[in-house]
Amino acid sequence: MNRLEQLKSSGNKAFVAYVMAGDGGLERLREQVQYLQGAGVTAIEIGIPFSDPVADGPTIEAAGNRALKQGVTLQKVLEELKSWTFDIKIPLLVMTYLNPVLKFGVERFATECGKAGISGVIIPDLPYEHKQLVQPYLDKENIKLIQLVTLTTTDVRLDDILREAEGFVYAVTIKGITGSRDELSQDVKTFMQKIRKKSPVPVYAGFGISKSSHVDMLRDDVDGFIVGSAIVEAFNAGKIEEIEPLIRAVTTA
Amino acid sequence: MTKVKICGLKEQQHVQAASRADAVGFVFAPSKRQVTIEQAAELAKYVPIDTDKIGVFVNASLKEIEDTVAGVPLTMVQLHGDEPDELVKAIKVPVIQAFSIRTKEDVAKLKRSLADYVLVDAPGTDYRGGSGNVFDWSLLEGVDIDPARLIVAGGLNPGNVHAAIEQTTPYMVDVSSGVETDNRKDTVKIQEFIKQVKDDSVEQTIEKVGFFGKYGGQFVPETLMKAVKELEDAYNEVKEDPEFHKEYHHYLSEYVGREQPLTFAKRMTEAYGGPKIYLKREDLNHTGAHKVNNAIGQALLAMRMGKRKIVAETGAGQHGVATATICALFDLDCVIFMGEEDIKRQQLNVFRMKLLGARVESVTKGSATLKDAVNEALRYWVANVEDTHYLIGSALGPHPFPTMVRDFQSVIGEETKRQILEKEGRLPDTILACVGGGSNAIGMFYPFIQDKEVELIGVEAAGQGVDTDKHAATLTKGTDGVLHGAFMKLLQDDAGQVQEAHSISAGLDYPGIGPEHAHLADTGRVEYRSITDDEALAAVISMSRLEGIIPALESAHAIAEAQKQAKQMTADQILVICVSGRGDKDMATYAEKLEGLS
Numbered sequence A: 001m002n003r004l005e006q007l008k009s010s011g012n013k014a015f016v017a018y019v020m021a022g023d024g025g026l027e028r029l030r031e032q033v034q035y036l037q038g039a040g041v042t043a044i045e046i047g048i049p050f051s052d053p054v055a056d057g058p059t060i061e062a063a064g065n066r067a068l069k070q071g072v073t074l075q076k077v078l079e080e081l082k083s084w085t086f087d088i089k090i091p092l093l094v095m096t097y098l099n100p101v102l103k104f105g106v107e108r109f110a111t112e113c114g115k116a117g118i119s120g121v122i123i124p125d126l127p128y129e130h131k132q133l134v135q136p137y138l139d140k141e142n143i144k145l146i147q148l149v150t151l152t153t154t155d156v157r158l159d160d161i162l163r164e165a166e167g168f169v170y171a172v173t174i175k176g177i178t179g180s181r182d183e184l185s186q187d188v189k190t191f192m193q194k195i196r197k198k199s200p201v202p203v204y205a206g207f208g209i210s211k212s213s214h215v216d217m218l219r220d221d222v223d224g225f226i227v228g229s230a231i232v233e234a235f236n237a238g239k240i241e242e243i244e245p246l247i248r249a250v251t252t253a
Numbered sequence B: 001m002t003k004v005k006i007c008g009l010k011e012q013q014h015v016q017a018a019s020r021a022d023a024v025g026f027v028f029a030p031s032k033r034q035v036t037i038e039q040a041a042e043l044a045k046y047v048p049i050d051t052d053k054i055g056v057f058v059n060a061s062l063k064e065i066e067d068t069v070a071g072v073p074l075t076m077v078q079l080h081g082d083e084p085d086e087l088v089k090a091i092k093v094p095v096i097q098a099f100s101i102r103t104k105e106d107v108a109k110l111k112r113s114l115a116d117y118v119l120v121d122a123p124g125t126d127y128r129g130g131s132g133n134v135f136d137w138s139l140l141e142g143v144d145i146d147p148a149r150l151i152v153a154g155g156l157n158p159g160n161v162h163a164a165i166e167q168t169t170p171y172m173v174d175v176s177s178g179v180e181t182d183n184r185k186d187t188v189k190i191q192e193f194i195k196q197v198k199d200d201s202v203e204q205t206i207e208k209v210g211f212f213g214k215y216g217g218q219f220v221p222e223t224l225m226k227a228v229k230e231l232e233d234a235y236n237e238v239k240e241d242p243e244f245h246k247e248y249h250h251y252l253s254e255y256v257g258r259e260q261p262l263t264f265a266k267r268m269t270e271a272y273g274g275p276k277i278y279l280k281r282e283d284l285n286h287t288g289a290h291k292v293n294n295a296i297g298q299a300l301l302a303m304r305m306g307k308r309k310i311v312a313e314t315g316a317g318q319h320g321v322a323t324a325t326i327c328a329l330f331d332l333d334c335v336i337f338m339g340e341e342d343i344k345r346q347q348l349n350v351f352r353m354k355l356l357g358a359r360v361e362s363v364t365k366g367s368a369t370l371k372d373a374v375n376e377a378l379r380y381w382v383a384n385v386e387d388t389h390y391l392i393g394s395a396l397g398p399h400p401f402p403t404m405v406r407d408f409q410s411v412i413g414e415e416t417k418r419q420i421l422e423k424e425g426r427l428p429d430t431i432l433a434c435v436g437g438g439s440n441a442i443g444m445f446y447p448f449i450q451d452k453e454v455e456l457i458g459v460e461a462a463g464q465g466v467d468t469d470k471h472a473a474t475l476t477k478g479t480d481g482v483l484h485g486a487f488m489k490l491l492q493d494d495a496g497q498v499q500e501a502h503s504i505s506a507g508l509d510y511p512g513i514g515p516e517h518a519h520l521a522d523t524g525r526v527e528y529r530s531i532t533d534d535e536a537l538a539a540v541i542s543m544s545r546l547e548g549i550i551p552a553l554e555s556a557h558a559i560a561e562a563q564k565q566a567k568q569m570t571a572d573q574i575l576v577i578c579v580s581g582r583g584d585k586d587m588a589t590y591a592e593k594l595e596g597l598s
Helices: A003-010 A030-038 A056-071 A074-083 A096-106 A107-114 A128-133 A135-140 A155-163 A188-197 A212-221 A229-237 A240-251 B012-017 B037-044 B064-073 B085-090 B102-114 B161-168 B187-198 B224-238 B242-256 B266-272 B291-302 B318-330 B342-343 B349-353 B371-381 B401-409 B412-422 B439-448 B515-523 B534-546 B553-568 B583-593
Strands: A012-022 A041-047 A090-097 A118-124 A144-149 A169-172 A203-206 A224-226 B003-006 B025-027 B052-057 B078-080 B095-100 B117-121 B150-152 B173-176 B215-219 B262-264 B276-281 B309-314 B332-337 B359-363 B388-390 B430-434 B455-463 B479-482 B486-491 B526-533 B574-579
Touching: A012 A030, A012 A056, A012 A203, A012 A229, A012 A240, A030 A041, A030 A074, A041 A056, A041 B401, A056 A229, A074 A107, A096 A107, A096 B479, A096 B515, A107 A135, A118 B025, A128 A135, A128 A144, A128 B215, A135 A144, A144 A155, A155 A188, A169 A188, A169 B439, A188 A203, A188 A212, A212 A224, A212 A240, A224 A229, A224 A240, A229 A240, B003 B012, B003 B187, B012 B037, B012 B187, B037 B052, B052 B064, B064 B085, B064 B479, B095 B102, B102 B117, B117 B173, B117 B262, B150 B161, B161 B173, B161 B187, B215 B515, B224 B291, B224 B371, B224 B401, B242 B291, B262 B412, B266 B276, B266 B534, B266 B553, B276 B412, B291 B318, B291 B388, B291 B439, B309 B318, B309 B371, B318 B332, B318 B349, B332 B342, B332 B371, B342 B349, B342 B359, B349 B359, B349 B583, B359 B371, B371 B388, B401 B412, B401 B439, B401 B515, B412 B439, B412 B574, B430 B439, B430 B553, B439 B455, B439 B515, B439 B574, B455 B515, B455 B534, B455 B553, B486 B515, B526 B534, B526 B553, B534 B553, B553 B574, B553 B583
Parallel strands: A012 A041, A012 A224, A041 A090, A090 A118, A118 A144, A144 A169, A169 A203, A203 A224, B003 B025, B003 B173, B025 B052, B052 B078, B078 B095, B095 B117, B117 B150, B150 B173, B276 B574, B309 B332, B309 B388, B332 B359, B430 B455, B430 B574, B455 B526
Antiparallel strands: B215 B486, B262 B276, B479 B486
């Protein structure tokens, strides 16, 4: 069974943590994943650095550039994941832009992700229209291709995307790029309610989630939260323990 | 949403007719529709990258299948013989296993298949691999097969496919003889079949658009999809609107100063010693280059869409200046992203933009050139998409940009065609234009694409040489990839990281190429060559002194190649060069690089 399905059946609010693979050196990824698992996150998104990350804000872009300087590549990350022998109980996802996947070979990417125990893949610049480019290969490995929906997604698109959604739906809470925000707009709440009513799979809110106040505001309207920039920042500053209250705010209560 | 596969394709026109399909099939087994690997590879150049290319085999060996998958390349394999489970398991790409169905017992065999998808067909006649006989869909009723694995074939045609979908709700429908007339595929029937599946569906659907062969598409984050689709709709509307065209041409003539002459270059003709040389004078446009043609078109479109804020990127600054100019003219709010390096190289243009009332944002990330300016402009658009139009400057980006920019720039080629017919009574033998993203070149070439006797040559920047790591020769050295919303050719490393391009001319300093150019290169309709920094600088001197026209560095690449090309041509031939812009903006570079000129 795909671990994302187990996660769905557990019924708790999910906390999906994003880490940039190779930020601070690829050898750190292992301890980061172990730390986050120990801290109680429910899934981990492993970001692959890319030279032109147009969906990302300055925090994640800077982390990606640090990783690229270390020579981190998609292949090296997958090799690292395959080498792990410690017990991973939670779903691991790969988040990558499309071009490194195309260069690596889509079929090879799916096979290697399968071997590395990946449960889901997120490709922000692969919209619904073009998902056939990778979906059949991921299907073959029982890996879920996670779709994004945003405040600007029209109702027709929303219906189409949700009808074929698998794993979970990544609901983008802001009009913009990734990065910590002070406030989330009120229409986000209505938007989440609308998606959740229609979605056959859990709805997780992401982009701009960095505070307990964001979590409190949306708690009743989503099935989980995705936190990226705040974690990347905390790891980079060597203050990852400061993220623990946010994890607790989601997973307990 | 049921997918559509058009199977047994052998001709380019039929592959193109199937552009809205989700999959195309090539038959490698003995059949009247059989193709070779080479034929299929040629046809695959016309298949969008995200469309499945499925190879049909009957009892082929694993090696044969693997060689074919790699040679075309194929994305899926369809097996029509008595292939053993071991073979099904050994094939790396997704596998479709086909079954001929006569009875309920045959249906049971489907369920035991290890393939990713199962295809049901009526029993074959002479050849295996589909007979076109009508399959009794009711046989599938009450059988426990996951519809997500089911592909229905057998006697489908535009008239009955709807009923077949309602009855079986399959993953995909597959048609071959149902879209043929006299044993040959029929363009109209192919399109009608796809239309029946897609447009008559109860569900409203979204689908892919905007491909040139396998290149193009809309590879952008979901946040931008609404804006991109709205733009596509708005552009489709104005394309057919005579009022819009009238307005656009009004500004081209009254404000830009078109039409621009096609100047006979007498002294260049004599000096280069070959064909008659004509110059298409985009350098005479207001603002100094071809960029303004597109800026006016897009600004008028943005206003029609109710958007009064414009964001744009610029490399050399010519597009930034054109955009800032038009925004001043129409009182639009204007933000221009420009790489820090380019700001240093093009200080005069930066000041021009500011003088015109635009806000110029310096981009310090990455290589701090055009590629990074596009990234920042896209991010700005993502965050301000409701009230802002992204006025992209080249034939790049997600659909509809490459088509729209081409159409607005096609005025260059349309005028040239009319003018050369007036002057010479015939079309030119050769046309040259420089290529960065490729907007002046596609605008010049497009009206001549169907005129096969006209040789079209695009000239890229070879920088310090295509065998160094400092060049921008994307078509010469690039490989397939996705950047800035389109599948195209890219300069990238083995890990798929986009590399920095280099050219002395900031306007050609881009590691990608418009998707239509990538397709024209693939099919060989346009030939792409490259010119180094030094060759371009020499051409600047040559043209300045022979014709009294100081060209932009970008245009100088086309001129340098023209000098080479002229040597292989004769006096009764005609060569046209697109002089995309004038050299005023490059004076500082010329003064530095050509110091000591006498």
